[in-house]
Amino acid sequence: MTTSLEILSPGLISTLQDKGRFGMASSGVPRAGAVDPVSLQIGNALVGNDAYTAAIEFRFMGPKIKAHGGPIRLGLAAETTAILTRADADEDDVEITPWRSFLMHEGDTLAIKPLKGSATGYLTIGGGADVAPVLGSISTYARAGLGGLDGAPLKEGDHIPTHAARATEIDRVVTKPCPLEATPIRVIAGPQDDYFSTDTLTRFTAQPFTVSKDVDRMGIRLEGDEINALPEKGHDLISDGSVPGAIQVPGSGQPIILFTDCQTVGGYPKIGGVIAADMHRLGQLLPGAEIQFEFVDLKTAQAILKQQQEQIEKSIASIAEYVEVGVINQNALYTQNLIDGIVDADRPDHFAGQLEA
Amino acid sequence: MKSRFLMLGDSAFTVEFPTLSGVDGARHVRALRSRIEDKMTAGEITGVLDLVSASRSLTMVLDVFSADFDQVLETVKSLTDGTSDTEETAGRLWTLPVCYEGDYAPDLSEVAENAGMTTDDVIKIHSDTIYDVLLIGFQPGFPFLAEVDPKLRFPRRTSPRIKVPAGSVAIANNQTAIYPWESPGGWHLLGRCPVPLFDANRNTPALIGPGDRVKFTPVSTADYEKLLQDFDAGKLDATTYGEDA
Structure with a gap:
């Protein structure tokens, strides 16, 4: 039986995203991909998928969806809740709490509540979306109509075909989600840090910037005291390669952090590049947020990345059977207490289902 | 040929030929790229996700989890001394x-x-x-x-x-x-x-x-x-x- 998820309402901007499209930059093809790859990884672990399996990425306001031909197992990887309404009118609505997996049956609908305090969430799909990759990726790059469903963001009436879910699995929850760090965004200076005076470079990390309302997958425009290039250098250069995370400074002096869908080459000086371990934090920036930068060197960036990987592994290891609030599950409590932190995420059967009445 | 190596975050770097531009620069970049791609084919450079050719620079995008940044940088450095006049198939x-x-x-x-x-x-x-x-x-x-x-x-x-x-x-x-x-x-x-x-x-x-x-x-x-x-x-x-x- 074919299964699919119907988009009843797409929310503000929802797209299918995986790790992104690599190897095509010299044909002008942007990377695209998940703006918060950490949440995507953990969300996929929740439903037993490979780390970067394509999921529904929703920004600012989530979608409303309906299951066809279920059951379909979904994971809610977001700092928000959702309301699951069963097709059977006699059943009560279920509130789906953040970072848990659940089953949708034929005709069930799910409405995700608006995100608060974060910008992006993922609905991961057990078994993944049955959508053909384009140039090696399912990631949607709408400007050139690549990936996703017909190259476009999700819209009302779309049906995302899904692979069959392993419906016998139990509901699970991430008991220790990865916390978002509150440190400054770490940046490596360059490639055009020599376009700026030492004083300007110091000021770049000393002053706060406000995230403007221009936040999308191409770039995040910042507002703050102007960052000006040296007069003899100017703000125009012979275009060179850009990657997501590069912070370009146009003539206005207001920096733009290039993001996942950014162009492959650019002609503005780039003062620095956000380190890989902090990229997912960019995906959670809301307009109005205040951020600060800190320069680090390559060794420090690599050490931070290693720590982050350990953090993600811990989160994934913390995935446990979901115990409904108010239902005492002696065995699950006992087991979790005993082996907390060393659960093998690849062996969900580690926890025998105890919830069945 | 004079070249500079510029950091682009912790996952990429750019090799630039600051004295070149236009058609000559682009040809020089193509020659370097082809030498790098040969090394990639030979398995002497690994962990490269993408290369971005511009008119006088080439950006190497690396997989932060598998590439040895310093080693790739050193290998690419050793390749920039070559001339641009390797035989090129006409476009x-x-x-x-x-x-x-x-x-x-x-x-x-x-x-x-x-x-x-x-x-x-x-x-x-x-x-x-x-x-x-x-x-x-x-x-x-x-x-x-x-x-x-x-x-x-x-x-x-x-x-x-x-x-x-x-x-x-x-x-x-x-x-x-x-x-x-x-x-x-x-x-x-x-x-x-x-x-x-x-x-x-x-x-x-x-x-x-x-x-x-x-x-x-x-x-x-x-x-x-x-x-x-x-x-x-x-x-x-x-x-x-x-x-x-």
């Missing part, structure tokens, strides 16, 4: 139809006025030149072409258009280009080309590549619209507009 010559008429050429009159010549002169100069492809970038399949005749060199528009239609043929400074996709843009729009420059279903999705050359042929509005229809209907093959040089 293709593309002869692309362009409609320089009416609404398809919104900035033609203004450019003619600024250049102090007739619109016919502008069309003749723009379409008589054979351009070198410096790089493909900005958008999928977008070719940066050089060099525009000095008489037609103007800086970008002071206020960029919010929507430049797909297929627009444009000039800015010493370069000309074709926008494969609708997008914002600040170049002066001289005409419209019906040939699709990027198709994910083709073996090589980008029609035009660095090292190729491009020439434009003026066509009437009626011919342009017919070509556009035929391309949309899948009756025409874009690759037939190119020939081995």
Whole structure:
């Protein structure tokens, strides 16, 4: 039986995203991909998928969806809740709490509540979306109509075909989600840090910037005291390669952090590049947020990345059977207490289902 | 050849030849790229996710989890000393139809006025030149072409258009280009080309590549619209507009 998820309402901007499209930059093809790859990884672990399996990425306001031909197992990887309404009118609505997996049956609908305090969430799909990759990726790059469903963001009436879910699995929850760090965004200076005076470079990390309302997958425009290039250098250069995370400074002096869908080459000086371990934090920036930068060197960036990987592994290891609030599950409590932190995420059967009445 | 190595975050770096630009720079970058790709094929450089060729620089994008950044940097450094004059296979010559008429050429009159010549002169100069492809970038399949005749060199528009239609043929400074996709843009729009420059279903999705050359042929509005229809209907093959040089 074919299964699919119907988009009843797409929310503000929802797209299918995986790790992104690599190897095509010299044909002008942007990377695209998940703006918060950490949440995507953990969300996929929740439903037993490979780390970067394509999921529904929703920004600012989530979608409303309906299951066809279920059951379909979904994971809610977001700092928000959702309301699951069963097709059977006699059943009560279920509130789906953040970072848990659940089953949708034929005709069930799910409405995700608006995100608060974060910008992006993922609905991961057990078994993944049955959508053909384009140039090696399912990631949607709408400007050139690549990936996703017909190259476009999700819209009302779309049906995302899904692979069959392993419906016998139990509901699970991430008991220790990865916390978002509150440190400054770490940046490596360059490639055009020599376009700026030492004083300007110091000021770049000393002053706060406000995230403007221009936040999308191409770039995040910042507002703050102007960052000006040296007069003899100017703000125009012979275009060179850009990657997501590069912070370009146009003539206005207001920096733009290039993001996942950014162009492959650019002609503005780039003062620095956000380190890989902090990229997912960019995906959670809301307009109005205040951020600060800190320069680090390559060794420090690599050490931070290693720590982050350990953090993600811990989160994934913390995935446990979901115990409904108010239902005492002696065995699950006992087991979790005993082996907390060393659960093998690849062996969900580690926890025998105890919830069945 | 003088080169500089520039950090681009912790997952990429750029090799730049600061004394080069234009056609010479692009050729030098292609030569370096081919040496790097040989090393990648031989397994001596690993963990590369992508390479971005520009007109005087090459950016290496690495997998932070598998690449040894310092080692890749050292290996690439050792390759930059080579000359640019490795034998290069000649690129293709593309002869692309362009409609320089009416609404398809919104900035033609203004450019003619600024250049102090007739619109016919502008069309003749723009379409008589054979351009070198410096790089493909900005958008999928977008070719940066050089060099525009000095008489037609103007800086970008002071206020960029919010929507430049797909297929627009444009000039800015010493370069000309074709926008494969609708997008914002600040170049002066001289005409419209019906040939699709990027198709994910083709073996090589980008029609035009660095090292190729491009020439434009003026066509009437009626011919342009017919070509556009035929391309949309899948009756025409874009690759037939190119020939081995």
